[in-house]
Amino acid sequence: MKTQRLLVLLTLVNLALVVFALAQTRPALAADVPDVLRGRALEIVDPQGRVRASISVMPAGTSAHGDRYPETVLLRLITEQGRPSVKISASEEASGVSLAGPSGTSNTYVILEAKDTTSALTLKNEDGHEQKVKP
Numbered sequence: 290m291k292t293q294r295l296l297v298l299l300t301l302v303n304l305a306l307v308v309f310a311l312a313q314t315r316p317a318l319a320a321d322v323p324d325v326l327r328g329r330a331l332e333i334v335d336p337q338g339r340v341r342a343s344i345s346v347m348p349a350g351t352s353a354h355g356d357r358y359p360e361t362v363l364l365r366l367i368t369e370q371g372r373p374s375v376k377i378s379a380s381e382e383a384s385g386v387s388l389a390g391p392s393g394t395s396n397t398y399v400i401l402e403a404k405d406t407t408s409a410l411t412l413k414n415e416d417g418h419e420q421k422v423k424p
Contacts, residue, residue, distance in 0.1 A: 341367050368392055390415065 333342040342365065349360040359380040366375035368391070376387040383404035390397025400411040410422040 335369070339367075339369070339371065341369075343367070 330345040361380040364377040370392040385402035413419040
């Protein structure tokens with residue numbers, strides 16, 4: 290009989306502890322919210338793990354044709370098939386926006402560019418028709 294009373298008492302104490310613990314629960318809040326998120330690059334991925342958007346700093350270098358290109362900050366928005374359809378870039382020498390056609394196209398695009406002291410808008414269709422607009 291003493292064992293039964295002890296078990297009932299322990300059960301009641303455990304129940305009281307659980308009720309007390311649940312009563313103390315509060316929403317989780319971040320204690321210190323950082324003012325700035327810093328890093329060398331940022332990638333946003335979809336549920337399948339594919340990169341769908343990225344911001345990165347591309348180092349200066351030289352192309353295969355020998356052309357020099359400056360350090361550039363590049364934002365890419367990428368389709369589910371991996372095509373970077375939207376690009377926004379900025380460097381000391383130029384900045385621009387590129388909008389590419391859907392996957393399966395190779396010559397459909399719009400480029401808005403400001404380079405040195407000039408600017409231009411280039412429109413091109415898949416059929417090869419191209420129009421450049423310069424002030």
